Amino acid sequence: MDKTHFFNTLIETLRQEFQHAVAASKDAAEYATNEESRAESQWDTQGLEASYLAAGQAGQARQWAEAVEELQSEREDLLKPNDRVSLGALFQCEIAGEPDYYFFAGVAGGHVVHMDDADVTVITPSSVLAGRVLGLRKGERFLLANGLEGTILSVE
Structure with a gap:
Protein backbone atom coordinates (compact mmCIF):
# COMPACT_ATOMS: atom_id res chain seq x y z
CA MET A 1 0.00 0.00 0.00
CA LEU A 79 5.57 10.46 5.20
CA LYS A 80 9.18 9.56 6.00
CA PRO A 81 9.94 5.84 5.63
CA ASN A 82 9.81 3.89 8.89
CA ASP A 83 11.40 0.58 9.81
CA ARG A 84 9.74 0.53 13.25
CA VAL A 85 6.19 1.28 14.33
CA SER A 86 6.25 4.95 15.33
CA LEU A 87 4.48 8.19 14.48
CA GLY A 88 3.86 8.20 10.73
CA ALA A 89 4.11 4.44 10.30
CA LEU A 90 1.69 2.71 7.98
CA PHE A 91 1.85 -0.87 9.16
CA GLN A 92 0.12 -4.17 8.75
CA CYS A 93 -0.19 -6.65 11.54
CA GLU A 94 -1.91 -9.94 12.03
CA ILE A 95 -3.95 -10.43 15.17
CA ALA A 96 -5.52 -13.85 15.77
CA GLY A 97 -4.95 -14.78 12.13
CA GLU A 98 -6.58 -11.63 10.69
CA PRO A 99 -4.37 -9.10 8.85
CA ASP A 100 -5.21 -5.43 9.42
CA TYR A 101 -3.66 -2.11 8.37
CA TYR A 102 -3.04 0.80 10.73
CA PHE A 103 -1.62 4.30 10.44
CA PHE A 104 0.03 5.81 13.51
CA ALA A 105 -0.81 9.55 13.80
CA GLY A 106 -1.21 12.14 16.51
CA VAL A 107 -4.88 12.84 15.65
CA ALA A 108 -7.98 11.27 14.09
CA GLY A 109 -7.75 8.10 16.15
CA GLY A 110 -10.37 5.53 15.17
CA HIS A 111 -10.95 7.04 11.74
CA VAL A 112 -11.10 4.29 9.09
CA VAL A 113 -10.10 4.81 5.47
CA HIS A 114 -11.03 2.20 2.87
CA MET A 115 -8.55 1.85 0.03
CA ASP A 116 -6.96 -0.87 -2.08
CA ASP A 117 -9.59 -3.38 -0.89
CA ALA A 118 -8.52 -2.89 2.73
CA ASP A 119 -9.50 -0.77 5.70
CA VAL A 120 -6.79 1.31 7.37
CA THR A 121 -7.52 2.41 10.93
CA VAL A 122 -5.79 5.48 12.33
CA ILE A 123 -4.37 4.94 15.81
CA THR A 124 -2.93 7.54 18.16
CA PRO A 125 -0.33 7.24 20.94
CA SER A 126 -3.11 6.95 23.53
CA SER A 127 -4.61 3.82 21.93
CA VAL A 128 -4.12 0.43 23.54
CA LEU A 129 -2.73 -1.06 20.33
CA ALA A 130 -0.15 1.73 20.00
CA GLY A 131 1.15 0.90 23.47
CA ARG A 132 1.69 -2.71 22.41
CA VAL A 133 3.31 -2.15 19.00
CA LEU A 134 5.32 1.05 19.45
CA GLY A 135 8.92 0.46 18.40
CA LEU A 136 8.36 -2.99 16.89
CA ARG A 137 9.79 -4.06 13.53
CA LYS A 138 8.55 -6.39 10.81
CA GLY A 139 8.35 -9.94 12.13
CA GLU A 140 8.19 -8.99 15.80
CA ARG A 141 5.35 -10.28 17.93
CA PHE A 142 3.19 -8.60 20.56
CA LEU A 143 0.53 -9.60 23.08
CA LEU A 144 -2.71 -7.70 23.61
CA ALA A 145 -4.32 -7.30 27.02
CA ASN A 146 -7.08 -9.75 26.04
CA GLY A 147 -4.47 -12.46 25.42
CA LEU A 148 -4.49 -12.37 21.63
CA GLU A 149 -1.11 -12.51 19.95
CA GLY A 150 -0.10 -10.44 16.98
CA THR A 151 2.75 -10.12 14.52
CA ILE A 152 3.94 -7.07 12.61
CA LEU A 153 3.78 -8.01 8.92
CA SER A 154 5.08 -4.78 7.36
CA VAL A 155 6.06 -1.24 8.32
CA GLU A 156 6.30 1.73 5.95
Whole structure:
Protein backbone atom coordinates (compact mmCIF):
# COMPACT_ATOMS: atom_id res chain seq x y z
CA MET A 1 0.00 0.00 0.00
CA ASP A 2 1.39 3.39 -0.98
CA LYS A 3 1.73 5.61 2.12
CA THR A 4 1.54 8.91 0.22
CA HIS A 5 -1.65 7.82 -1.55
CA PHE A 6 -3.10 6.68 1.78
CA PHE A 7 -2.16 9.97 3.45
CA ASN A 8 -3.80 12.03 0.70
CA THR A 9 -6.93 9.86 0.95
CA LEU A 10 -6.97 10.32 4.73
CA ILE A 11 -6.78 14.11 4.40
CA GLU A 12 -9.59 14.09 1.83
CA THR A 13 -11.89 11.91 3.99
CA LEU A 14 -11.25 14.15 7.01
CA ARG A 15 -12.14 17.21 4.91
CA GLN A 16 -15.36 15.48 3.88
CA GLU A 17 -16.14 14.72 7.55
CA PHE A 18 -15.54 18.42 8.30
CA GLN A 19 -17.93 19.51 5.53
CA HIS A 20 -20.62 17.07 6.72
CA ALA A 21 -20.29 18.30 10.31
CA VAL A 22 -20.52 21.95 9.22
CA ALA A 23 -23.63 21.21 7.16
CA ALA A 24 -25.22 19.26 10.03
CA SER A 25 -24.44 22.09 12.45
CA LYS A 26 -26.03 24.66 10.12
CA ASP A 27 -29.13 22.48 9.68
CA ALA A 28 -29.52 22.01 13.43
CA ALA A 29 -28.97 25.73 14.07
CA GLU A 30 -31.58 26.66 11.46
CA TYR A 31 -34.05 24.25 13.01
CA ALA A 32 -33.31 25.55 16.53
CA THR A 33 -34.20 29.09 15.46
CA ASN A 34 -37.08 28.11 13.19
CA GLU A 35 -40.57 29.27 14.14
CA GLU A 36 -41.78 25.64 14.13
CA SER A 37 -39.37 24.67 16.91
CA ARG A 38 -40.52 27.44 19.26
CA ALA A 39 -41.58 25.98 22.61
CA GLU A 40 -45.32 25.61 23.03
CA SER A 41 -45.03 24.87 26.74
CA GLN A 42 -42.39 24.81 29.45
CA TRP A 43 -41.88 21.08 28.79
CA ASP A 44 -41.30 21.50 25.07
CA THR A 45 -37.53 21.44 24.66
CA GLN A 46 -37.28 20.69 20.95
CA GLY A 47 -35.60 23.99 20.05
CA LEU A 48 -33.22 23.76 22.99
CA GLU A 49 -32.24 20.22 22.02
CA ALA A 50 -31.61 21.33 18.45
CA SER A 51 -29.33 24.12 19.69
CA TYR A 52 -27.34 21.58 21.74
CA LEU A 53 -27.06 19.41 18.64
CA ALA A 54 -25.85 22.37 16.58
CA ALA A 55 -23.18 23.16 19.18
CA GLY A 56 -22.05 19.53 19.24
CA GLN A 57 -21.84 19.36 15.47
CA ALA A 58 -19.86 22.62 15.40
CA GLY A 59 -17.45 21.16 17.94
CA GLN A 60 -17.04 18.05 15.80
CA ALA A 61 -16.36 20.22 12.75
CA ARG A 62 -13.65 22.06 14.71
CA GLN A 63 -12.03 18.73 15.62
CA TRP A 64 -11.97 17.56 11.99
CA ALA A 65 -10.52 20.92 10.87
CA GLU A 66 -7.83 20.75 13.55
CA ALA A 67 -6.98 17.17 12.56
CA VAL A 68 -6.53 18.17 8.92
CA GLU A 69 -4.41 21.15 9.91
CA GLU A 70 -2.18 19.08 12.21
CA LEU A 71 -1.70 16.29 9.69
CA GLN A 72 -0.88 18.80 6.94
CA SER A 73 1.66 20.58 9.15
CA GLU A 74 3.36 17.25 9.98
CA ARG A 75 3.09 15.86 6.44
CA GLU A 76 6.82 15.72 5.73
CA ASP A 77 7.63 13.90 8.98
CA LEU A 78 4.66 11.52 8.74
CA LEU A 79 5.57 10.46 5.20
CA LYS A 80 9.18 9.56 6.00
CA PRO A 81 9.94 5.84 5.63
CA ASN A 82 9.81 3.89 8.89
CA ASP A 83 11.40 0.58 9.81
CA ARG A 84 9.74 0.53 13.25
CA VAL A 85 6.19 1.28 14.33
CA SER A 86 6.25 4.95 15.33
CA LEU A 87 4.48 8.19 14.48
CA GLY A 88 3.86 8.20 10.73
CA ALA A 89 4.11 4.44 10.30
CA LEU A 90 1.69 2.71 7.98
CA PHE A 91 1.85 -0.87 9.16
CA GLN A 92 0.12 -4.17 8.75
CA CYS A 93 -0.19 -6.65 11.54
CA GLU A 94 -1.91 -9.94 12.03
CA ILE A 95 -3.95 -10.43 15.17
CA ALA A 96 -5.52 -13.85 15.77
CA GLY A 97 -4.95 -14.78 12.13
CA GLU A 98 -6.58 -11.63 10.69
CA PRO A 99 -4.37 -9.10 8.85
CA ASP A 100 -5.21 -5.43 9.42
CA TYR A 101 -3.66 -2.11 8.37
CA TYR A 102 -3.04 0.80 10.73
CA PHE A 103 -1.62 4.30 10.44
CA PHE A 104 0.03 5.81 13.51
CA ALA A 105 -0.81 9.55 13.80
CA GLY A 106 -1.21 12.14 16.51
CA VAL A 107 -4.88 12.84 15.65
CA ALA A 108 -7.98 11.27 14.09
CA GLY A 109 -7.75 8.10 16.15
CA GLY A 110 -10.37 5.53 15.17
CA HIS A 111 -10.95 7.04 11.74
CA VAL A 112 -11.10 4.29 9.09
CA VAL A 113 -10.10 4.81 5.47
CA HIS A 114 -11.03 2.20 2.87
CA MET A 115 -8.55 1.85 0.03
CA ASP A 116 -6.96 -0.87 -2.08
CA ASP A 117 -9.59 -3.38 -0.89
CA ALA A 118 -8.52 -2.89 2.73
CA ASP A 119 -9.50 -0.77 5.70
CA VAL A 120 -6.79 1.31 7.37
CA THR A 121 -7.52 2.41 10.93
CA VAL A 122 -5.79 5.48 12.33
CA ILE A 123 -4.37 4.94 15.81
CA THR A 124 -2.93 7.54 18.16
CA PRO A 125 -0.33 7.24 20.94
CA SER A 126 -3.11 6.95 23.53
CA SER A 127 -4.61 3.82 21.93
CA VAL A 128 -4.12 0.43 23.54
CA LEU A 129 -2.73 -1.06 20.33
CA ALA A 130 -0.15 1.73 20.00
CA GLY A 131 1.15 0.90 23.47
CA ARG A 132 1.69 -2.71 22.41
CA VAL A 133 3.31 -2.15 19.00
CA LEU A 134 5.32 1.05 19.45
CA GLY A 135 8.92 0.46 18.40
CA LEU A 136 8.36 -2.99 16.89
CA ARG A 137 9.79 -4.06 13.53
CA LYS A 138 8.55 -6.39 10.81
CA GLY A 139 8.35 -9.94 12.13
CA GLU A 140 8.19 -8.99 15.80
CA ARG A 141 5.35 -10.28 17.93
CA PHE A 142 3.19 -8.60 20.56
CA LEU A 143 0.53 -9.60 23.08
CA LEU A 144 -2.71 -7.70 23.61
CA ALA A 145 -4.32 -7.30 27.02
CA ASN A 146 -7.08 -9.75 26.04
CA GLY A 147 -4.47 -12.46 25.42
CA LEU A 148 -4.49 -12.37 21.63
CA GLU A 149 -1.11 -12.51 19.95
CA GLY A 150 -0.10 -10.44 16.98
CA THR A 151 2.75 -10.12 14.52
CA ILE A 152 3.94 -7.07 12.61
CA LEU A 153 3.78 -8.01 8.92
CA SER A 154 5.08 -4.78 7.36
CA VAL A 155 6.06 -1.24 8.32
CA GLU A 156 6.30 1.73 5.95
